[in-house]
Amino acid sequence: xxxxxxxxxxxxxxxxxxxxxxxxxxxxxxxxxxxxxxxxxxxxxxxxxxxxxxxxxxxxxxxxxxxxxxxxxxxxxxxxxxxxxxxxxxxxxxxxxxxxxxxxxxxxxxxxxxxxxxxxxxxxxxxxxxxxxxxxxxxxxxxxxxxxxxxxxxxxxxxxxxxxxxxxxxxxxxxxxxxxxxxxxxxxxxxxxxxxxxxxxxxxxxxxxxxxxxxxxxxxxxxxxxxxxxxxxxxxxxxxxxxxxxxxxxxxxxxxxxxxxxxxxxxxxxxxxxxxxxxxxxxxxxxxxxxxxxxxxxxxxxxxxxxxxxxxxxxxxxxxxxxxxxxxxxxxxxxxxxxxxxxxxxxxxxxxxxxxxxxxxxxxxxxxxxxxxxxxxxxxxxxxxxxxxxxxxxxxxxxxxxxxxxxxxxxxxxxxxxxxxxxxxxxxxxxxxxxxxxxxxxxxxxxxxxxxxxxxxxxxxxxxxxxxxxxxxxxxxxxxxxxxxxxxxxxxxxxxxxxxxxxxxxxxxxx
Amino acid sequence: xxxxxxxxxxxxxxxxxxxxxxxxxxxxxxxxxxxxxxxxxxxxxxxxxxxxxxxxxxxxxxxxxxxxxxxxxxxxxxxxxxxxxxxxxxxxxxxxxxxxxxxxxxxxxxxxxxxxxxxxxxxxxxxxxxxxxxxxxxxxxxxxxxxxxxxxxxxxxxxxxxxxxxxxxxxxxxxxxxxxxxxxxxxxxxxxxxxxxxxxxxxxxxxxxxxxxxxxxxxxxxxxxxxxxxxxxxxxxxxxxxxxxxxxxx
Ligand SMILES: Nc1ncnc2c1ncn2[C@@H]1O[C@H](COP(=O)(O)OP(=O)(O)OP(=O)(O)O)[C@@H](O)[C@H]1O
Ligand SMILES: [Mg+2]
Numbered sequence: 001x002x003x004x005x006x007x008x009x010x011x012x013x014x015x016x017x018x019x020x021x022x023x024x025x026x027x028x029x030x031x032x033x034x035x036x037x038x039x040x041x042x043x044x045x046x047x048x049x050x051x052x053x054x055x056x057x058x059x060x061x062x063x064x065x066x067x068x069x070x071x072x073x074x075x076x077x078x079x080x081x082x083x084x085x086x087x088x089x090x091x092x093x094x095x096x097x098x099x100x101x102x103x104x105x106x107x108x109x110x111x112x113x114x115x116x117x118x119x120x121x122x123x124x125x126x127x128x129x130x131x132x133x134x135x136x137x138x139x140x141x142x143x144x145x146x147x148x149x150x151x152x153x154x155x156x157x158x159x160x161x162x163x164x165x166x167x168x169x170x171x172x173x174x175x176x177x178x179x180x181x182x183x184x185x186x187x188x189x190x191x192x193x194x195x196x197x198x199x200x201x202x203x204x205x206x207x208x209x210x211x212x213x214x215x216x217x218x219x220x221x222x223x224x225x226x227x228x229x230x231x232x233x234x235x236x237x238x239x240x241x242x243x244x245x246x247x248x249x250x251x252x253x254x255x256x257x258x259x260x261x262x263x264x265x266x267x268x269x270x271x272x273x274x275x276x277x278x279x280x281x282x283x284x285x286x287x288x289x290x291x292x293x294x295x296x297x298x299x300x301x302x303x304x305x306x307x308x309x310x311x312x313x314x315x316x317x318x319x320x321x322x323x324x325x326x327x328x329x330x331x332x333x334x335x336x337x338x339x340x341x342x343x344x345x346x347x348x349x350x351x352x353x354x355x356x357x358x359x360x361x362x363x364x365x366x367x368x369x370x371x372x373x374x375x376x377x378x379x380x381x382x383x384x385x386x387x388x389x390x391x392x393x394x395x396x397x398x399x400x401x402x403x404x405x406x407x408x409x410x411x412x413x414x415x416x417x418x419x420x421x422x423x424x425x426x427x428x429x430x431x432x433x434x435x436x437x438x439x440x441x442x443x444x445x446x447x448x449x450x451x452x453x454x455x456x457x458x459x460x461x462x463x464x465x466x467x468x469x470x471x472x473x474x475x476x477x478x479x480x481x482x483x484x485x486x487x488x489x490x491x492x493x494x495x496x497x498x499x500x501x502x503x504x505x506x507x508x509x510x511x
Numbered sequence: 512x513x514x515x516x517x518x519x520x521x522x523x524x525x526x527x528x529x530x531x532x533x534x535x536x537x538x539x540x541x542x543x544x545x546x547x548x549x550x551x552x553x554x555x556x557x558x559x560x561x562x563x564x565x566x567x568x569x570x571x572x573x574x575x576x577x578x579x580x581x582x583x584x585x586x587x588x589x590x591x592x593x594x595x596x597x598x599x600x601x602x603x604x605x606x607x608x609x610x611x612x613x614x615x616x617x618x619x620x621x622x623x624x625x626x627x628x629x630x631x632x633x634x635x636x637x638x639x640x641x642x643x644x645x646x647x648x649x650x651x652x653x654x655x656x657x658x659x660x661x662x663x664x665x666x667x668x669x670x671x672x673x674x675x676x677x678x679x680x681x682x683x684x685x686x687x688x689x690x691x692x693x694x695x696x697x698x699x700x701x702x703x704x705x706x707x708x709x710x711x712x713x714x715x716x717x718x719x720x721x722x723x724x725x726x727x728x729x730x731x732x733x734x735x736x737x738x739x740x741x742x743x744x745x746x747x748x749x750x751x752x753x754x755x756x757x758x759x760x761x
Contacts, residue, residue: 459601462585466561466588466594467671468589468619477614484606485605
């Protein structure tokens with residue numbers, strides 16, 4: 001019975017969120033900007049800019065050299081063009097590579113010292129930077145009676161505003177557990193041995209055009225280290241906010257789960273509504289040792305541009321987890337609703353024997369948005385398992401591509417992959433594409449792929465409307481149902497936010 | 512309550528006339544039954560009244576009280592009190608039955624300018640109604656109609672009706688596929704809702720249902736028209752002799 005109560009409250013919450021959405025007038029509710037004085041590095045990219053970023057972060061010499069090597073390499077690389085996305089050429093010299101609120105010049109020692117304007121920004125975004133108990137991450141949810149199950153959940157937040165980390169909550173409690181959770185710039189200064197050992201070990205500085213660019217100019221991001229045997233006592237999260245104009249955001253996240261460690265990590269992002277497209281090229285590296293497990297969830301809600309495709313974020317992200325240890329496990333869950341252009345393939349390298357990789361994805365495109373996203377499962381170890389569940393939803397004149405690679409190497413004997421790719425179309429001007437690549441180089445492994453494409457069903461729509469829902473409510477409900485399997489993979493408070501986002505992203509897609 | 516006058520309906524996509532002048536009035540507080548051969552237009556009438564796409568009204572009118580139904584979107588008709596228990600209830604994968612119900616209830620409340628029902632009140636409400644219909648907690652959690660047996664789907668329709676408390680209820684062959692006990696449950700559910708402010712239009716092929724839900728008037732529909740109306744005894748006549756005689760007299 002208790003089980004039943006819980007589910008019902010959860011069900012009730014879904015309803016709250018759908019309604020919260022209905023009451024929102026604006027299509028993109030995070031489109032406002034914070035008026036705050038900024039320090040910029042000069043526009044454009046040169047060795048001097050790379051040095052300057054390194055210097056601003058008070059980095060040691062080895063780090064500066066690491067960046068410069070990446071920069072020199074980048075100069076020789078070409079932007080990839082194989083993805084099914086189409087965007088005007090990016091002028092990499094017409095961007096700022098470093099922007100920092102003036103008030104952050106001397107690092108605040110604690111959250112109390114942070115510029116109130118910055119704190120207010122996060123408050124307005126619904127991101128708790130105060131160390132408080134968090135009932136739920138979204139508004140509206142507060143009205144739902146707590147069921148005891150989630151009422152004492154804590155989430156530690158690292159907030160990144162343009163190029164710098166503003167502050168990280170719950171530092172003390174985490175420290176007691178032995179967990180290191182701080183900005184990457186702080187980690188470079190305070191934990192150089194860990195950073196030296198792992199940075200670039202999953203995504204090498206030469207990996208691809210955007211990752212190499214990121215290696216040269218990354219400004220900040222989060223660093224997580226969970227020591228052996230430790231189960232991180234709370235969820236960790238990073239919240240990225242692009243505020244400055246014409247500024248590329250290049251965060252770098254490095255997560256290390258030592259033997260038998262466990263952590264669940266959430267990433268969220270928004271940006272103001274602007275006519276000019278902005279570049280975002282992040283790198284996330286995850287290292288997972290023997291018997292450890294990492295869950296990484298993203299709700300990506302960058303500004304998608306307007307109905308005509310003007311503005312928005314160009315999101316070119318490299319995310320990879322290296323299941324280095326035996327029986328290690330990673331789970332990627334992503335809800336991609338924002339950005340004008342998304343180019344993103346969170347990947348798993350299943351190196352350890354019996355390691356497991358899972359990828360759950362919802363990608364929604366509306367209006368003129370383009371998403372080319374998917375995953376790469378590289379099976380290297382014996383008895384490795386991977387599972388891919390991708391739900392693509394296209395509306396308006398958007399294009400949505402799933403691109404996946406499952407690769408079973410000769411030594412990855414007895415390995416399994418299961419892939420399920422479902423596409424849902426709303427209207428008849430959008431496109432959905434599925435591009436699966438499969439390579440199996442041993443006899444004992446098996447790969448299964450299933451794909452479906454469907455339209456939002458008229459009978460379902462009529463049924464919902466006969467019961468009193470308007471068209472947008474009905475579509476949101478049906479789409480949330482379609483994406484259920486992925487939503488369920490998200491932590492509770494993200495699941496609610498995600499449901500809400502699904503509805504917002506689809507506004508104007510019917511009728 | 513429901514007043515249909517000389518309603519002519521054709522398919523939107525093709526030149527096919529389905530309703531050829533239906534005239535029918537269900538006063539508040541009454542239960543009317545419609546019987547008639549397969550393909551005579553019974554479901555079409557229920558769809559047109561509730562606003563499904565694909566039909567074109569070429570003549571006539573349909574009013575719910577003083578509201579012109581034909582002017583409204585389906586969800587507006589629902590909020591005005593129109594309810595259709597579907598002949599073939601629709602499956603919605605991934606959407607919990609409870610979520611669906613709560614979204615519907617609150618959507619209608621909002622449309623009528625009422626406050627939304629709190630999660631706790633809703634829970635109490637739905638549990639009570641579900642219990643009456645012997646719908647267990649598991650069925651409330653499962654996705655809407657997915658994997659429900661034929662009879663479970665029909666009971667679920669009645670649950671929705673009980674939750675939404677509509678003014679005008681159209682039941683399209685809700686008795687088809689029900690076992691004897693379920694028939695009793697569904698009938699009790701309908702009878703419990705009978706009151707002087709509510710009207711029912713019960714489409715059925717079997718007199719049996721009308722033993723449980725005793726109608727005030729029985730209409731026979733054939734070839735897109737009401738060809739005969741009478742008391743409950745008309746249903747018995749159909750049961751015994753079929754439609755042939757009635758159609759001749761029409
Ligand atoms: N969308 C459609 N396309 C083609 N024919 C249609 C359509 N909708 C209804 N019809 C036709 O209209 C007629 C009436 O159909 P309707 O479903 O209303 O009958 P009914 O009286 O409910 O029958 P039953 O007792 O079998 O449920 C039938 O001949 C049916 O084939
Ligand atoms: Mg019918």
